[in-house]
Amino acid sequence: VRRAAFEAAEAVGVASESTRDRAIERAADGLGVDSEVIDDDLYADRDTRQVLVDADVRWGPDTLLDQYNLSLAQTALFDATEVRVRSADPKALVSAVKRLGLLYELRRTDDGRELVVTGPDRLFRRTRRYGTAFARLLRTVAKTAEWRLEATIDDRGTERTMTLSERDVSVPGVDPVAEPDFDSGVEADFAGRFRALDLDWTLVREPEPLETGTRVMIPDFAFDYDHADFRLYFEVMGFWTPEYVEKKLGQLADVEDVDLLVAVDESLGVGEEIAARDHRVVTYAGRVRVKRVVDVLREYESEFVAEAAAALPAEIVPDDDVVTLEAVAEGYGTGVEALDGARFPAHERVGRTLVRPAVLETVADELDSGMTLAAAEAVLDEYGIGETSAALSRLGYRVEWEGLGGGTLQETDS
Known part of the structure; x- marks a missing residue:
């Protein structure tokens, strides 16, 4: 369009409005359009001439205002040295605080629990270096239904207090602090290796808070025993500052009426002091040894097994002809393990399965030397016997393998 208009202007010789109009009409005739189109499109590619016809707006007016208020509050928190929060969900806040690398104390007050949040360097001096983390924490705080936040702000050397609540700031459509599974590599490494074991214990991440005098603490883990109403709390203690260690020792001293296991970094040298507070202790260097923790769990488990075994009847007679020991124990x-010394007068133990002798006799009649292993397994499966090796051994058979073609039954040599 512009080329056609300029060529027409050169031919006409534009020197006034009338000659400009003739040049526009000439260009329009050449392109087969109306002269108004040439006039409108001549500089339509310039930013100042572009017309907004549609907009993909992320927020509406109310949401935009909420986001603006959030940004103002976060900006103020950049200069915070300490944050105090009361929330309907303190556990979620503690998780977020740990993710952000901050320190916390959870205190009991007349108005409920209050979370006091600082940074590690706050133990040594006043600092504003954790303001960004405080600002990010506000997202998680504002996610809860009811909350109140007080922050100590360093306003160029003047200490001020900022107070916010759910009436001041809301965060619609904004996710709180992302919560990875664990606070540290030590905890993640331990949890991964522990959960790979087939134990009668369930590992719980960050269980309910424990009262420690006028304050509370949330242990890193808890172990729930699958066959009894018992929970062992587990705290991994690895932070090195003396002030932190002293504070943690004070918390452990005030924890009462719970079973607590503490994994202590050997470099802290406080294992004996914690043990003196009647808590179980395992030490570690670099990574928590799962075996040491499992050994402690086994001690508790042996007590539960002994109690359960003592409560069992002298003789156990299941109704089913074939039943697993797991089902009986359940x-x-x-x-x-509690069934190790139990007597089953109406059944035989075949591996970890109880089978009535009459069923074994029936199965024996259907098996024969030379039968394929697949056919034998089908017979055993028909009667609900899943432990092929133990059952065949009990009935006097072994499996003879023939390359990759499968196995056949052979009578065991007497």
């Missing part, structure tokens, strides 16, 4: 609300 019926009594205990683990399989």
